[in-house]
Amino acid sequence: MPGRKKNHHKNSNRARHPRGQQSKDSKQDQHDSQPEREESPLPADKEQPFRVAQSEIYGRYLVASRQLEAGETLIREEPLAIGPCVSGDPVCLGCYQPVSLKPQQYRCPGCAWPLCSSTCSGIKHRHGHTETECQLYGERRAVAGELLTDRAGPAEVRDLYELVMIVRILLLRQHDPEQFDLIARMESHTEERRQNEVLWRHYEEKVVQRLRVTWKLEDLEAEQVHEVCGILDVNCFEIGQNGAKARTLYPSAFLLAHDCTPNTAHTDDPRSFAILLRTSRRVREREALTLSYAYTLQGTLKRRAFMHEGKLFWCRCRRCADPRELGTDCSALVCSACRAGSVRAVDPLEQTGDWACDRCSHRIVAKDVERQLDRINDDLEAIDVHDIPGLENFLLRYRDVLRPNHYLLLSAKYSLCQIYGRIEGYLLPQMSPQDIARKESYCREFLEIVDVLDPGLTRLRGLIMYELHAPVMVLAQSAIQNGQISRQEFQRRLKEVVKLLQVSRDILCMEPEGSTEHEMGLAAADALSKMGC
Secondary structure (H helix, E strand, C coil): CCCCCCCCCCCCCCCCCCCCCCCCCCCCCCHHHCCCCEEECCCCCCCCCEEEEEECCCEEEEEECCCECCCCEEEEECCCEEECCCCCCCECCCCCCECCCCCCCCECCCCCCECCCCCCCCECCCCCECHHHHHHHHHCHHHHCCCCCCCCCHHHHHHHHHHHHHHHHHHHHHHCHHHHHHHHCCCCCHHHHHCCHHHHHHHHHHHHHHHHHHCCCCCCCHHHHHHHHHHHHHHCEEECCCCCCEEEECCCHHHCEECCCCCEEEEECCCCCCEEEEECCCECCCCECEECCCCCCCCHHHHHHHHHHHHCCCCCCHHHHCCCCCCCCCCCEECCCCCCCEEEECCCCCCCCEEEECCCCCEEEHHHHHHHHHHHHHHHHCCCCCCHHHHHHHHHHCCCCECCCCHHHHHHHHHHHHHCECCCCCEHHHCCHHHHHHHHHHHHHHHHHHHHHCCCCCHHHHHHHHHHHHHHHHHHHHHHHCCCCCHHHHHHHHHHHHHHHHHHHHHHCCCCCCCHHHHHHHHHHHHHHHCCC
């Protein structure tokens, strides 16, 4: 499928990118000025924090039924269906941990698909590798099993893994019709997708024909297979904890509308794959509950293209409509003509419109901007996330091409925020004061942007605040010992450290037990305890 390359430096969302209910029309508007709608409470208790709203533009979506405070739980629910991501990386069909295609990799004795081990908890589990699925694959072992070898090309592997969740949903039609009916009621946008020739041809050739002709599942109706493909594209979430990655469908989480500065955050339970949605900031009564379908820290041009490609709508939210992205300037380029001005989209809602310098008459067409961004992104992708000199060199090479807050520079800075102090040769006791100050600077620069684009009780803020506390503390201790700052200034910095630890603890301890983020939350709590707080 025509997909988006997932920059491996953008690991702040841990690949859990929601695929929720999209707007019904390209004329998406700001949620603060919502269209006329008819609201109906969900069939639950009267204290439900949200209700379902209906509109011509958004279709069904959720609005707050009262004022909600930051951190309130909205939804916790188990998946209706789960399967491998479309990335095509080989994973265990039981637990979604990475596996290899090498001969020594354990394989299911019934169907030859790679599994992590014979004791995987997902074998014969309803959200894993079921007996029904195994039987179906076993009968087609010559088709699938032979391709799943270390000689298989990336495209062959991707095509096969893409089929898994589609097949699982179609199997529900026979073996769990009630579950299948809940999925079938979700929006597929089949007619709009039919107009997208590339997308439609992909699913016709790689999914429909493969299942009906190659796998000889002639009883499957082509239209129904396309419907399932559309439902997945429009409504699925990508989740993952501790190395496992999967895509899922949930009973009601898909109803949250999209906004590029959302008011909710979500996480998932690594044991059950249940999703937990909560408010990230205060939400007014009747305000739409939103999450972002795209990468939060991606520029408008790419972010809108990503959503249109998968969701078939052009986002028109407040952030997308602002050439400066709410003042963050995450997309601005350095003018190649005058070198002093910043180049931004003249009208960001016009995807193919010109970009212009704010100091001179220099203009660039959007296609050229996109090509330039792709080249720079490819350079970033080629750098290992643990390569500190490589990432630092990337920042130097592009500081005269991209403005300081550009999302590609932020992506590199985010990686540096995480690995400075954590890898051999750059552990805190080994780092020079200059490197420690550099980590502090990157954390502060990144946090300033996150406070605008992903504010409140969000995972990204919690992670960066935790990373920031260490350099602030180390540099403060060094400065007071060397007589470079007063006792009063030292106390001020200690108060900042305490505040950073408190907020990161409060955010990260809301993450599921066993997750890396939860462990960081506990570490923050322990540090506060040792400081007597």
